[in-house]
Amino acid sequence: MNALSQLWGRREWLNDTRLKVLAGPVLIIMILAMMILPLPAFVLDLLFTFNITLAVMVLLVSMFTQKPLDFAAFPAVLLFSTLLRLSLNVASTRVVLMEGHEGGDAAGKVIEAFGAFLIGGNFAVGLVVFMILVVINFMVITKGAGRIAEVGARFTLDAMPGKQMAIDADLNAGLIGEEDARARRQEISQEADFYGSMDGASKFVRGDAIAGIIIMLINLIGGLAIGMAQHSLSFSEAGHTYTLLTIGDGLVAQIPALVISTAAGVTVSRVNTDQDVGQQLISQLFNNPQVLMLAAGVMGLLGLVPGMPNLVFLLFTVLLGSLAWWMWRRNQREAAPSTATPQTPPPQPEVPEASWDDVQLVDTLGLEVGHRLIPLVDHRQQGELLGRIKSVRKKFAQDVGFLPPVVHIRDNLELGASTYVITLKGVEVGRADAHPGQWLAIDPGQVSGKVEGTVTQDPAFGLPAVWIDSAQRERAQVYGYTVVDASTVVATHLNHLLHRHANDMLGRQEVQQLLDKIAAENKSLVEDVVPKLLSLTAMQRILQNLLAEEVSIRDMRTILDTLAEHAPQQSDPHELTAMVRVALGRSITQQWFPGDQEMHVIGLDANLEQVLTQALSNGGGLEPGLADTLMEQAVSAVERQEARGDPAVLVVQHGLRALLARFLRRRITHLVVMSNAEIPDDRTLRVTTTIGARS
Incomplete structure (x- = not known):
């Protein structure tokens, strides 16, 4: 048991995140050490094998990701793998030049295998294969992947404002929460960083391809000079020995580079879907039997042309035709239930008599x-x-x-x-x-x-x-x-x-549920107002008045406290609504003017305000001519206010607020009418537009 506990403790220590933090610095130190310290042939074999394994793993990971950000570490992996290949080139060059005269395995079995087995020991073939791999990597894959990353980075950055506005729209509409909005903003930023990093990292791969050509030339020239001058080899012996080692060294570095570049191209060229690359290829290339049947027909015609490899073309014709027939049969079976002959319907039951259950x-x-x-x-x-x-x-x-x-x-x-x-x-x-x-x-x-x-x-x-x-x-x-x-x-x-x-949706049931929720924490406050001072209907009317002018009723404690204070002397719901608005003034002000900046509002001309006050005190309504003029000037003032980027808020005397709010909001539904009594004393007010001013 003690031994098992120790083993488990060691496992927990190995899983510690501190080891993950050390992975990057340790890798960099190892790469730098390979450039400086001489390495034996066996260690070179291990490192070359690790390099090939890493390249294959990166390619497979890029194939199975569903979107580029699933492999966000790829730019860093690309950089580290490039530095690893260059370090291995330096280390292998040192061994080739120092020990190459001893034979083909002097620089390790991996270089010997690539130089002898893969190209048959023919250095001319190896040289051609090496140059072709470099051209493919440099001119095709890396250049294309870099271009895609460059364009993707530019379009991603250009699209960021629109995406941010879409997130803000969803957040304001209540479709997502603050956490979701923050995560989506972070994803947009990471996407831009990813494509930008891939654009820069692809330059390292292109530089690695150029460096591979230069290193190969240096190895050839240096190998010939060292073999002939220091080890007394003939020109042909030195050329054969060092050329095979140099080509093997180049191939063992360029093949992983080609694999890594392919992974980069796959990552940046894919489209974001819920499928990986393999699933996309299968589902989109082989999902239409008509396409497969036409392709089989074309291959069959080519297979009948005299002089063509008929067997091969006809073999593919049979394969494509069989696959098309199988997919066609599968589609027919899937569609069969929907096209089946309908059964004879059962006899209709007797229609029952109408009842109260039929009333909707x-x-x-x-x-x-x-x-x-x-x-x-x-x-x-x-x-x-x-x-x-x-x-x-x-x-x-x-x-x-x-x-x-x-x-x-x-x-x-x-x-x-x-x-x-x-x-x-x-x-x-x-x-x-x-x-x-x-x-x-x-x-x-x-x-x-x-x-x-x-x-x-x-x-x-x-x-x-x-x-x-x-x-x-x-x-x-x-x-x-x-x-x-x-x-x-x-x-x-x-x-x-x-x-x-909102005011039309607030019924008696909703008001009662709201009061019950407050009563669960402060029962006496609710009972002192409803039903002692106000009926449930009067309470509903007051809350509907607030909602009709877009005033939140979340602060029910302040609303109930205000009604408990004023309801004994006043029973009119409209007057009580005005008193509640004054108590909620700071909240109303904050709704339209967040923070503590200066408030830019619409005001009334002093003469117009005096006329309206006199009309209200006389108990009569607005004259038709005055009403039309007031409405026209209010519409014009709101347009000027919104053109400045300020909210359409009209501030008037407390006694005029209810009258103007009911009158103006008939046509200008988004106009907010506040009284000066609702504005806190610590807020600065500036009238930027005036209704009734003479031009």
């Missing part, structure tokens, strides 16, 4: 979709929209302060194939089209180019947009579009409508 109440929230949108809401088809809707409801509850009703989803064959309708209490409040498999490119106002597609508008905010194919997604992001999929479009539209109609 109106759903508070509903989503009706056309038949092309059914896959988005079908969990059996991995529909993403269901999860998005859950996230939207959760984010709404966290921001607004109550749980919205469940969204009841049903298909509606009377709608267009790609149309969806959002209903509130059975009444349509939103309608738009969404196209599964396509992307909506939204123009935030600063795009640098145009994309081809179906021109439309963002259903949530009315921004100009274009439905595009997946092939144009990267280009649209580079141009600065915010690109989202169909599920995100529907979820964002739903989220916008939930906030807009």
